[in-house]
Amino acid sequence: MSEAPQMKEKLAQWRWFAAALIPLAVIAYLASRSGAPPQSYAPDEVEANAPPPQPSSDDLTAIVSNPSVTRVEIEKAKVVTSEDGSAPFADELSRARVVAGLVTRDEVGPNYDSLIYGLARERLVEYSLEEYESTIAKFCGFDDWAALQAAIGEAETDAAKHNAMIDLLDEAAVVTGELEQRLADCWTDGYRLEVFDPEGAHDSKAWIATRGLSGDKGNLRMSRAARVGDRQFCIHFNSVDYPGLDFAVSRIRERAKSYSERWR
Numbered sequence: 001m002s003e004a005p006q007m008k009e010k011l012a013q014w015r016w017f018a019a020a021l022i023p024l025a026v027i028a029y030l031a032s033r034s035g036a037p038p039q040s041y042a043p044d045e046v047e048a049n050a051p052p053p054q055p056s057s058d059d060l061t062a063i064v065s066n067p068s069v070t071r072v073e074i075e076k077a078k079v080v081t082s083e084d085g086s087a088p089f090a091d092e093l094s095r096a097r098v099v100a101g102l103v104t105r106d107e108v109g110p111n112y113d114s115l116i117y118g119l120a121r122e123r124l125v126e127y128s129l130e131e132y133e134s135t136i137a138k139f140c141g142f143d144d145w146a147a148l149q150a151a152i153g154e155a156e157t158d159a160a161k162h163n164a165m166i167d168l169l170d171e172a173a174v175v176t177g178e179l180e181q182r183l184a185d186c187w188t189d190g191y192r193l194e195v196f197d198p199e200g201a202h203d204s205k206a207w208i209a210t211r212g213l214s215g216d217k218g219n220l221r222m223s224r225a226a227r228v229g230d231r232q233f234c235i236h237f238n239s240v241d242y243p244g245l246d247f248a249v250s251r252i253r254e255r256a257k258s259y260s261e262r263w264r
Helices: 005-023 024-033 056-063 070-075 090-097 112-124 128-141 145-155 160-190 202-213 243-264
Strands: 193-196 221-228 230-238
Touching: 024 230, 090 112, 090 193, 112 160, 112 230, 128 145, 128 160, 145 160, 160 193, 160 230, 160 243, 193 202
Parallel strands: none
Antiparallel strands: 193 230, 221 230
């Protein structure tokens, strides 16, 4: 097999691996519909026999205008009713309404916190395909995935450059996967997870100082934030907590710099 098809096969595999992460929540939901125990973040039915509420145009407008709602949820929210408007809310719309703050704690009931924590985790921990590609590109030293793809095409005419690109891309994909796993660990540990009522009195700088999070210097530090329902969630990530990842980030950056100096 020539090098170009090998490269295309690798990219397809990486895209499949990243895309495979996205349907996990959908699979869990379908499992609950088939009789499996519901996920911990699914709200209980308050009135099982009551007719479900119907989406209004105001609901959809508020959801679409809310930056916390994902594109997939928005598109599904637009098609939840039949032509006569009699169809009930789809599960995706219910989730989107919670994210947008259109459903109160009293409406959801005692499972409200577990629901919004589950939705926030999806946004802060689980990478979408686009995020996966963007992170890989940045670890390789490129502004975005399109720029990386263009560089791959240019490298196909030079065997040495092409091989160097493949090696760099392989390592960047591994580091990206490791980063997502460590984000999940960070969420589970909870020490760097800031949760507060954005409508109340809260001092993020004081919270960070109290936790002692401002002095450590890892090779990769970032904050990922999302407002879900009536709470703001923020992960203050630092690779210093994970020595293996910290070293991997340093190494991939050095390799990306070496590649740029030699081939770009």
